[in-house]
Amino acid sequence: MAVDEVVALLQTDSVRGLDQDEVERRLRRFGPNVLTAKKGRPAWLRFLLQFHQPLIYILIVSGLITAGLREWVDSGVIFGVVLANAIAGFIQESRAENALAALARTMVSHTLVRRSGEKREVASANLVVGDIVLLQAGDKVPADLRLVRARELQVDESALTGESVPVAKSVDPVPEDTMLAERIDMVYGSSMVTHGQGTGVVVATGGDTEVGRISELIFSAEDLETPLTRKIARFSRVLLYAILILAAVTVVVGLLRGKPLLDMFMAAVALAVGAIPEGLPAAVTITLAIGVSRMARRRAIIRKLPAVETLxxxxxxxxxxxxxxxxxxxxxxxxxAGSEHYEVSGSGYAPFGRIVRMDGREDDGSRALAECLRAGLLCNDSELVEKDGQWQVQGDPTEGALLVVAVKAGLDRAEQQARFPRLDVIPFESRYQYMATLHADERNGHRLVYVKGAVERIIERCDQALDGSGRLVAIDRERILGDVDHLAARGMRVLAFARLEMAPETERISHDDLASGLVFLGLQGMIDPPRAEAVTAVRICQEAGIKVKMITGDHPATAAAIAEQIGLVHRRDAALPVVTGEDLATCSDGELQRTVEQANVFARATPEQKIRLVQALQARGHVVAMTGDGVNDAPALKQADIGVAMGRAGTDVAREAADMVLTDDNFSSIEAAIEEGRGVFDNLTKFIVWTLPTNLGEGLVILVAIFLGTTLPILPVQILWINMTTAGFLGLMLAFEPKEPGIMQRRPRDPETPILTSELIIRVLLVGTLLLIGAFGLFRWELAGGASLDEARTVAVNVFVIMELFYLFNCRSLDRSVFQLGMFSNLWVLGGVCAMVVLQAVYTYVPLMNELFQTSSIGLFSWIRIGLAGLLCYAVVEMEKKYRRRIRARKKEKEGR
Incomplete structure (x- = not known):
């Protein structure tokens, strides 16, 4: 719509603004210009939800039964374990959703408006539709505005659109279906004015703004379970049913054999307590927490603990x-410049690099090149500064690039400014699309005008061009436009440079002075270059079977050029090189799933389209990591299996919606975090493979005793001792296990693959059976040899502990021998083993422990038999691993043939 139509529609006045009475009426009708944050769960509810787990229910019921039977020690230990797990989970729980609160903070500010014909500063929360807002450089836009006046106005909309450079604005209407990034007559809440001045009429406030719409998308995005939480939940349900069935069978069999009901209840409790891996929740939490600390050292901060494993x-x-x-x-x-093409080395704002001809030769003193660089240096309002060892640009990034390349050529800005002091300037205006500065040439007494801007606007004002030797020649516009097309095809933003000699007495310049007669100096093509480490990281990810897709709000040509440089597309004529937001808008869900599988580069994507892309990949069975830094990225970050936000350039909104924050904003840190995540999952699997045989063996010992009608070899409180102490001093040491070689050469795990493969299930059954034989056999041996019941039970408990201790060395690798890894590559394991030995000595020989746990001292020969049982367990598992390695080698050899 035209400006006049908009003003009339909103019943306002572009000169006087609204009257205060009308403002108050609209404020009551539409509400304040704020976003309402969604309340999270209260702390007490989050704490109670820690008990909402199937296995915890069994422990609570077991604790209540033992308390009812007046077995106070057993009951106290069970409830102590339950409470400890709940506290650990509560502490590690992710903070309540703060994304909307962060969005609201982006809207809280003061702004200058015109009301009743007067300028007033008001809180942005009190803006209403129809208000006339005045903008200038440095302001944060307080609401969605339709521009009614604009002078040299440029706005940074990267947080909303992903556009990498500020957008020049104007009041001219655009077609109704124009994409957000190209609506030059609109400015949006939370964007920043970088240059110029403007006046706009408020057309949307609060939740009706583009930022408000994104906030709705954030909360419409699903909170997905991680692969680990899904697998553990599935595992817990299976275990729950198995435990309940076995406990019921235990009671029934015992009663049929004439055993007292009270004894059978205790046996059922012992079975339940034995079969539940009490240490698993704590082990998962601590293993993930160790992964968090490792990732932090590699510049990736984890906000939500399960994200470690998801990586x-x-x-x-x-x-x-x-x-x-x-x-x-x-x-x-x-x-x-001067018909010659030059390449510039070096990247970023560090002024180090070389300028060479296309054939690799150094420049031999081209006057056209020198003048082109000098024009970029002097027709420039930005500054290049070094701060804390880092080079930074104060001002426009484009102008910063021109300063850096001039320094690379040996031009000193202070020296050039002293020789060519500035007398006047014509600032950049979107209507003219160029900037010009007037300088005095102190050596020759001339006046020089340097001009930079859009190629079309510059060359139409040029009659001649400067060649390499400094002579004036006729301008070849067709060749220049061909050079521009060549640079633009590489994704570069191209600026043209020209100069004009003026009379020595000239003190001011105008647009009329520059209408014709300019001398063309050359072109400079610039781009935001790919990080060198990102190129390597992308290659490593691809070798690891991880697909990398670029989703950006930037221009398709720029996206294609960067994608080619980092290896996402290898031929410019490849199928689906770049899919644009317009293409996505016409795709059905089925077509989108096929497109997202084939294409690697998506440009001009809106927030809704980013969510659709993530959902389409998830529908194809992928586990998706999504990176982003702007408000527009937040919904997709939340929808992804793991959202990755930028720590330096990222907005609060993006960081709050994400699971992980990169402190260096670098893609290579994502690759490093994935490597750590694979290591974490390996260590969690090792812990589960290590702990389950104990639970299986304890359950089998109880079942066999009931079926044989004999005394229980271990009591519930002794089972809890075994499970909690070994989990803490032995199993958790696996969390510190270093990553195994070749971890990034593996293919990604299928999300539907269970934690335990068939091979690992067989190993769990094997070791569980060995524990049953060792514990039950030595328990009967001790009784047959005249030992007391307490002594025999003490031996059975120590059999479990020592066999677990030896089995721990088997579990340091699920495939390799501990000697291949290095006995001393994880000193935590050796420390845990020593601590566990000391603890078992205390358990066995300290009178207070004997009284609490119904144990008794045992002799040397009992320890020798226990040690042999542990050694036998280690040897059997190593033979099984060697057998598996041999089978895999044969299979690989057959596939090679």
Missing amino acids: GSVTVICSDKTGTLTENQMTVQAIV
Whole structure:
């Protein structure tokens, strides 16, 4: 709509603004210009939900039964375990959802408006539709505005659109179906004014703004379970039913054999307590927490604990472009001057690099090149500064790139400014699309005008061009436009440079002065270059079977050029090189799933489309990691299996919606985090494979005793001692196990694959059976040899502990021998073993422990038999692993043939 139509529709006045009475009426009708944060769960409810787990229910019921039977020690230990797990889970629980609160903070500010014909500063929360807002450089836009006036107005909309450079604005209407990133007559809440001035009429506030719409998308995105939580939940349900069935069988069989009901209840409790891996919740939490600390050292901060393991399951990474795959620092990479083409080395704002001809030769003193660089240096309002060892640009990134390349050529800005002091300037205006500065030439007494801007606007004002030797020649516009097309095809933003000599007495310049007669100096092509480490990281991910897809709000040509440089597309004519937001808008869900599987680069994508892309990949069975830094990325970050936000350039909204934050905004840190995530899953699997045989063996010992009608070899309180102490001093040491070699050469795990493969299930059954034989056999041996019941039970408990101790060395690798890993590569294991031995000595020989746990001292020969049982367990498992390795080698050999 035209400006006048908009003003009339909103019943306002573009000069006077609204009257205060009308403002108050609209405020009552539409509400304040704020976003309402969604309340999270209260702390007490989050604590109670820690008990909402099937296995915890069994422990609570077991504790209540033992308390009813007045077995106070047993009951106290059970409830102590339950409470400890609940506290650990509560502490590690993710913070309540703060994304909307962060969005609300982006809207809280003061802004300058015109009301009743007067300028007033008001809280942005009190803006209403129809208010006339005044904008200038440095302001945060307080609501969605339709521009009614704009002078040299440029707005940074990267948080909303992903556009890597500020957008020049105007009041001219655009077609109704124009994409958000190209609506030059609108400015949106939370964007920043970087240059110029403007006036706009408020057309949307609060939840009706683009930011408000994104907030709704954030909360419409699902909170997905991680692969680990899904698997553990499935495992817990199976275990729950198995325990209940076996406990019921225990009671029934015992009663049929004439055993007292009270004894059978205790046996059922012992079976339940034995079969439940009490240490598993704590082990999962601590293993993930160790992964968090390791990732933090590699510049990845985990906000939600299960995200550590999810990283190890990732099959697709959807990455933003600007700042993640690229430097987020515009860099001049190509120059055309005096008919010569030059390449520029170096990246970012560090002024180090070389300018060479296309054939690799150094520049031999081209006057056209020198003048082109000098124009970029002097027709420039930005500054290049070094701060804390880092080079930064204060001002426009494009102008910063021109400063850097001039320094690379040996031009000193202070020296050039002293020789060519600035007298006047024509600032950039979107209507003219160029900037010009007037300088005095102190050596020759001339006046020089340097001009930079859009190629079409510059060359139409040029009559001549400067060649390499400094002579004036006729301008060849067709060749220049061909050079521009060549640079643009590489994804570069191209600026043209020209100069004009003026009379010595000239003190001011105007647009009329520059209408014709300019001398063309050359072109400079710049781009936000890919990070060198990101190129390597993308290759490593691809070798690991992880697909990398670029989803950006930037221009398709720029996206294609960067994608080619980092290896996401290898031929510019390949099928589906770049899919645009317009293409996505016409795709059905089925077509989108096929498209997202084939294409690797998506440009001009809106927030809704980013969510659809993530959902389409998830529908194909992928585990998706999504990176982003802007408000527009937040919904997709929340929808993804793991959202990755940028720590430096990222908005609060993106960080709050994400599971992980990168402190260096670098894609290579994602690859490092995935490597750590795979290591974490390996260590969790090792712990589960280590702990389950104990629970199986304890349950089998109880079942066999009931079926044989004999005394229980171990009591419930003794089972809890075994499970909790060994989990803490032995099993948890596996959390510190270093990553195994070749971890990033594996294919990603299928999300539907259970934690335990058939091979590992067989190993669990094997070791559980060995524990049954060892504990039950030595228990009967001790009784047959005249030992007391307490002594025999003490031997049975120590059999479990020592066999677990030896089995721990088997579990340091699920495939390799401990000697291949190195006995001392995980000193935590050796420390845990020593601590466990001391603890068992205390358990066996300290009178207080004997009284609490109904144990008794045992002799040397009992310890020798226990030690032999542990050694036998280790040897059997190593033989099984060797057998598995041999089978895999034969299978691989057959496949090779």
